[in-house]
Amino acid sequence: MKSDHIPSATIQRLAVYVQVLGWMQRDQVKVVSSEALAKACDVNPSQIRKDLAYFGEFGVRGVGYYVEDLITSIKRSLGVDRVWRTALVGVGNLGRALLNHKEFKARGFHIVGAYDCDPFKIGEVISGLEVMCTKTLSDWVKELDIEIGIITTPPERAQRAANHLIESGVKGILNFAPARITAPENVFVEYVDFFHQLYSLAFSITLAGQ
Amino acid sequence: MKSDHIPSATIQRLAVYVQVLGWMQRDQVKVVSSEALAKACDVNPSQIRKDLAYFGEFGVRGVGYYVEDLITSIKRSLGVDRVWRTALVGVGNLGRALLNHKEFKARGFHIVGAYDCDPFKIGEVISGLEVMCTKTLSDWVKELDIEIGIITTPPERAQRAANHLIESGVKGILNFAPARITAPENVFVEYVDFFHQLYSLAFSITLAGQ
DNA sequence: CGTTGTGAAGAGCTTCACAGCG
DNA sequence: CGCTGTGAAGCTCTTCACAACG
Structure with a gap:
């Protein structure tokens, strides 16, 4: 996918995902599916997959997303992987x-x-x-x-x-x-x-x- | 119009309109057109007319909106005309x-x-x-x-x-x-x-x- | 087998264009 | 005449459904 124009709503949601994923990481959760993350963020699972697809393919089919890697990937995508x-x-x-x-x-x-x-x-x-x-x-x-x-x-x-x-x-x-x-x-x-x-x-x- | 479901984006914008209208009122502006207000709020004029139409008909054709009345009407519509x-x-x-x-x-x-x-x-x-x-x-x-x-x-x-x-x-x-x-x-x-x-x-x- | 990634369908919001009216 | 109010068109974002694949 890797589109050029990204909805600002997507950016807002990515910020939420990072926050929720951070809490999951603190709770020792290693892998999360779009469905589980969606429930925690109160959004639709395909919404999450689409939001992430704007920036790349971060998941593993049949498994889900590795929490730590996903946080890193989203932060890099947003440009907040630096000071x-x-x-x-x-x-x-x-x-x-x-x-x-x-x-x-x-x-x-x-x-x-x-x-x-x-x-x-x-x-x-x-x-x-x-x-x-x-x-x-x-x-x-x-x-x-x-x-x-x-x-x-x-x-x-x-x-x-x-x-x-x-x-x-x-x-x-x-x-x-x-x-x-x-x-x-x-x-x-x-x-x-x-x-x-x-x-x-x-x-x-x-x-x-x- | 007087619809039952109102987009949350509309509510957010109405809050902006009230703010900007307040500044206009302080500057002694009595009447404002949707075009003028739109410029000040950085939105489309019809957007403003549609947003207002959800709650009633507050304008005067050929003239525009009376600033003071419009502030009152929007505040009442939002439910912020009270403590x-x-x-x-x-x-x-x-x-x-x-x-x-x-x-x-x-x-x-x-x-x-x-x-x-x-x-x-x-x-x-x-x-x-x-x-x-x-x-x-x-x-x-x-x-x-x-x-x-x-x-x-x-x-x-x-x-x-x-x-x-x-x-x-x-x-x-x-x-x-x-x-x-x-x-x-x-x-x-x-x-x-x-x-x-x-x-x-x-x-x-x-x-x-x- | 289970979950992702994605084209297509659907929903909702925004803009246009003009009728309606002061 | 000028500006509002609004049906319809256009567009963007969201959701669905399923093919792709580890």
């Missing part, structure tokens, strides 16, 4: 929480720079990282070889933070601020807005109550 | 950040209970809320009329937290822990795992670099 260096802009409550979040390093996303424009925050050390002035961002991005920016500013400062990051030459932005931001085509932007999910919940509950 | 009372389980870094997050109240999601099983955390007051023992959760959920639970525990304790919430009778769960949880059909579960979005970014950047 990604990131910078965080906006050291508020959420920014602090993310800087202290152990999972980032564990998953290969190293936060190597923390930036804020508030003079009272500059110089503070959080989780071993000194908060720097946002204006000096572009020097550091090149110096530290940063490819991904994380925005945790208030919404009204999100676009300015994005501009700083884009100027500095980052290739992707993860935006936690509840604001749309514009970026050139070659800079990828992903949004994290958990209020969308809260809205979904509110809607589902309301609908079910009718 | 939702929520409880948070797991007072770690992320839990603390969310408890201090002003936006929750602003958007109608009130966190009225904070729970943890760590005796050192119980009794601590965060953002005016005393952390209570998770074991007492179900008493409070009924007492405080809580409908939504927010899980911010470590992954290995997510299912236990979920069980407590489900027993207590919450109708929906927002899970920030990087773990799949199982719940009965009548309890809705939404996941927030920003590593999925980081994976998407990593993949897009890797692909573009080829």
